[in-house]
Amino acid sequence: MFRRLMDTLMGTSRIDPNDYAAQISPNRFRSLGYSLAGWIYMLRRQKNTRIMTIASIVVMALSLWLQIDRLELAIIILAITIVWLTEFLNAGIEAAVDLASPDFHPLAQVGKDVASAAVLLGVIASILVGILVLGPHVLERLNIIAAPT
Numbered sequence: 001m002f003r004r005l006m007d008t009l010m011g012t013s014r015i016d017p018n019d020y021a022a023q024i025s026p027n028r029f030r031s032l033g034y035s036l037a038g039w040i041y042m043l044r045r046q047k048n049t050r051i052m053t054i055a056s057i058v059v060m061a062l063s064l065w066l067q068i069d070r071l072e073l074a075i076i077i078l079a080i081t082i083v084w085l086t087e088f089l090n091a092g093i094e095a096a097v098d099l100a101s102p103d104f105h106p107l108a109q110v111g112k113d114v115a116s117a118a119v120l121l122g123v124i125a126s127i128l129v130g131i132l133v134l135g136p137h138v139l140e141r142l143n144i145i146a147a148p149t
């Protein structure tokens with residue numbers, strides 16, 4: 001039972017476990033190719049990703065300039081990732097909804113609106129994280145607050 005569940009989760013249910021070559025079949029690389037195609041689609045076709053790219057570079061540059069510690073940097077990277085993740089999922093849901101329901105349908109509207117709400121939530125949370133983590137460092141640099149002793 002547990003074995004079957006693990007096989008399903010790992011996607012190895014149709015692979016002979018004794019056959020190592022089969023486990024590293026080209027399918028793994030093909031999946032990576034599909035993921036990269038998704039990235040390229042997002043960077044080329046979605047106008048929001050251009051804004052997100054610039055914002056991410058600015059925030060990362062600011063974080064490095066402020067010399068925040070490793071934990072803070074990890075939190076900033078996670079916050080940036082949340083925005084990208086929600087935007088990617090939103091674009092995927094939008095495409096699926098457009099395919100399934102090109103005409104107006106209340107459920108299609110719910111699907112798109114909820115996906116878009118997830119993006120908004122991610123953006124708000126990330127802005128708050130940015131303010132909480134970077135805010136004190138910026139104020140310190142500007143000599144508005146004293147550096148912690």
Ligand SMILES: Nc1ncnc2c1ncn2[C@@H]1O[C@H](COP(=O)(O)OP(=O)(O)OP(=O)(O)O)[C@@H](O)[C@H]1O
Pocket residue numbers: 094097098101102103104105106108109112113116
């Ligand atoms: N098939 C549909 N049925 C019902 N409502 C829809 C449908 N398509 C879009 N909508 C409504 O229009 C809104 C905007 O949809 P749209 O597909 O234009 O997304 P968008 O947020 O403008 O994203 P993008 O600019 O990336 O295409 C949706 O949030 C939803 O409320």
